[in-house]
Amino acid sequence: MARSADAHVELLNALQRDVVxxxxxxxxxxxxxxxxxxxxxxxxxxxxxxTDAHAxxxxxxxxxxxxxxxxxxxxxxxxxxxxRYVTLRDARAKAIAELERAxxxxxxxxxxxxAVALPQLxxxxxxxxxxxxxxxxxxxxxxxxxxxxxxxQTNRINxxxxxxxxxxxxxxxxxxxx
Numbered sequence: 691m692a693r694s695a696d697a698h699v700e701l702l703n704a705l706q707r708d709v710v711x712x713x714x715x716x717x718x719x720x721x722x723x724x725x726x727x728x729x730x731x732x733x734x735x736x737x738x739x740x741t742d743a744h745a746x747x748x749x750x751x752x753x754x755x756x757x758x759x760x761x762x763x764x765x766x767x768x769x770x771x772x773x774r775y776v777t778l779r780d781a782r783a784k785a786i787a788e789l790e791r792a793x794x795x796x797x798x799x800x801x802x803x804x805a806v807a808l809p810q811l812x813x814x815x816x817x818x819x820x821x822x823x824x825x826x827x828x829x830x831x832x833x834x835x836x837x838x839x840x841x842x843q844t845n846r847i848n849x850x851x852x853x854x855x856x857x858x859x860x861x862x863x864x865x866x867x868x
Contacts (some may be wrong), residue, residue, distance in 0.1 A: 771832065778825045785821040789814040 757779075764772035792814035796807045 771828075775825075775828060778821070778828055782818075782821040782825050785814070785817040789818045 761772055761776060764775055792807070792811045796804060796811045799807050
């Protein structure tokens with residue numbers, strides 16, 4: 691693996707130079723035939739694609755763990771809201787899958803049949819938009835409730851601070867003998 695990484699680094703370094711040695715003489719990039727770059731570019735593309743796929747898989751695992759923690763916190767706070775969120779999330783996942791299938795069908799048909807596949811694609815897009823909006827509405831309502839609770843708690847804390855400040859003033863006056 692390390693040898694492969696070293697080879698890729700060397701390849702990248704060679705591509706970054708302004709001049710490439712070609713048959714024991716220096717030739718500017720602009721004078722090299724285009725096929726000289728095809729193999730290194732193809733190798734680099736494969737490397738980046740596999741690295742990106744692994745990163746996406748790790749990102750999805752991280753997202754799933756974060757979502758699981760979110761759902762668990764919802765369940766502890768409001769079990770009905772947690773069930774509602776899971777229902778909305780599943781509906782959105784179903785809409786995304788349907789949209790992907792419709793996009794694949796649309797891309798697979800020839801230009802002559804795209805008019806037939808277009809209504810199905812539009813319907814899948816609407817389903818995706820509706821399900822995503824439902825999730826966003828749920829999250830907005832939850833956040834508004836949390837914000838209201840936080841504001842109430844902040845007001846209560848501010849009142850307690852003000853009361854302690856008045857008590858402090860009274861006690862300091864008492865100490866001074868006023």
